[in-house]
Amino acid sequence: MKYLLITILSLSFAFQNYPDADGILKKVDANMSSDTNITESSMVIHGKRNSRTVVSRSYGEGYKKSFSEYLAPAREMGTKMLKLEDRLWIYSPSTDRTIQLSGHMLRQSVMGSDLSYEDMMEDRKLTEMYNSKVIGEEAIDGRKVWVVELISKVEDATYHSRKAWIDQERYVPLKEELFAKSGQLLKRVTLSEVKKVEGRWYPTKMNYKDVLKDGEGTDFIIDKIEFNAEIPEHIFTKASLKK
């Protein structure tokens, strides 16, 4: 009888009644993704000797099209980036050149930050990219979160697996750990200052920390964001780089 009770208790712990992870991710996608978006952001890059802030305006359509223009500081002003599928073009006003990057170059750091070009431009729905499973429940800054494990189901996912801490009430991630196929932790993202924007919850500050680099990481701050705004098609053409 004693053994039966222990077995029943163990089984009840093992099969806790966690909600369906896919359902959670759908709600997260509803907050974080949109058909289009226009974002004004500041990226605070903490270097060993100094910190600097890079201001940009970005346009995104789905996860395949993205266009960014750098507004400050002076060294960066006028630099533009266009991403179409897995190709990226960078326009440099100082040399009047359009340079194409592809393949592993997209995994390089953007302007010395802890973000890669792929991080900057990835806006694909989590449910499209990952199989998920809720593996626990924790609290972050007093807020209850689901701990969700995500394993990629598509070949071209930037990270093979992720671990996300999802706010149980607002359905936004508050923390993420991004892993390589080998299981090596690559980046840690801390999301904060969750605000209601156009009726959805959205974290307006994200700290990306490349664990393979020294330093405090990079703060990516959303100054302004518009969801599902109409974006003229010419924005996502190479001609717009030189305008």
Next chain:
Amino acid sequence: MIKFLFKGILRDKSRSVLPITIVILGVTLTIVLSGYLRGVMGDMTDQSARFQTGHVKIVTKAYEEAMDQMPIDLAILGVDSLLESLQKQYPNLQWVKRTNFGGLIDVPDANGETKGQGPAAGMALELFDPTSNEIERMNILSSIVVGKIPSKPGEAIIGQEFADKLKVKIGDEITYVGSTMNGSMSFKSFIVSGTIRFGSSALDKGAIIIDISDAQEMLDLEDGSTEILGFLNDGVYVHEKAEALKNDFNSKADTNDEFAPTMLTLKEQNNLGSYLDMVDVYSGLFVGIFVFAMSLVLWNTGLLGGLRRYQEFGIRLALGESKGRIYRNIIMEAVLIGTIGSVIGTTIGVGITLYWQQTGIDISAYLQNSTMMMPSVLRSKFTAQLLYIGFIPGLFAMVIGNMLSGIGIYKRETAILFKELEV
């Protein structure tokens, strides 16, 4: 006496041909291998000093910890005033600033869009300052395949293989894409003024060489460089001198500032110290093994010779010659045979060394994917040491071998000599 022994050696070939051949072989091998090892290591050290390490190098402490990644954000700032004080403090060295940088080289098509690109390993030198001697030190003039050395800002020379791969010709424009020391994106276009082939695959693959002033502007390195290299004025690396210099310089450095400059000797960089120590160990080991093996072989040869000359020694003993005198004769013979073998072996060994010093052995086919800084033609190096490094062991091996085998003479008993000789 020597004349008598010498005649014996010449007339009785079976007494001398085999030992002389063995000594020649051993001495030749020792000299050729020692000369080759020293040549290769000397070339590697010299090439490393000129291209990468200097005889001493100054970097920031933070840069030193991540030197393999060439982190330009950890470069030395205020480099000109530091150079000035170095020139005053240590006038026996020539000091130059250099910056290594990585990035992409992009080649545009007619519309200014990417036609081809490849990863670049950049090096910025004081090309426009003739007093820096960087052009001679890096052997740039004779390494230029086509074109000329940059003479004004905005010009660059690139590796010949790199130029072939990207289909770039002299006068074409290329664009460097990388990061500044602050992490900003850096774009700068250059006109290709020449192509270069250093003969080192690691350098030739993605090389771009520009003047330091262009790099300072391109990488936001105003009054900065990643490294300061010091070269002893006589051009030869002497570790004791470099070590003393390093200790003196580093004793004055601020230990709490991670951006304070720190000095490294050539031996402390790129594992060169362990390579150089390894060569010394292997040279010593090789000579030791040679002496031991030769002694065994020559002992054996001496024993065979002793057996063959059993009767001769018996008669000489019977005639009243002392055992000590016969033993000394054998040793004298060994000295003569060892000397002949060692002289011939040294001559052949030095000859081969000089030939390989001139022609070298081309290993470029094996270095196509190598990132190690080493010359693609390996040459031997003749030094005065080669004149005795084989000679002395050759002589000793012969003498030791015969001393061992000659001991048998003392075991002969005079009382039974006639009985033995009757047989």
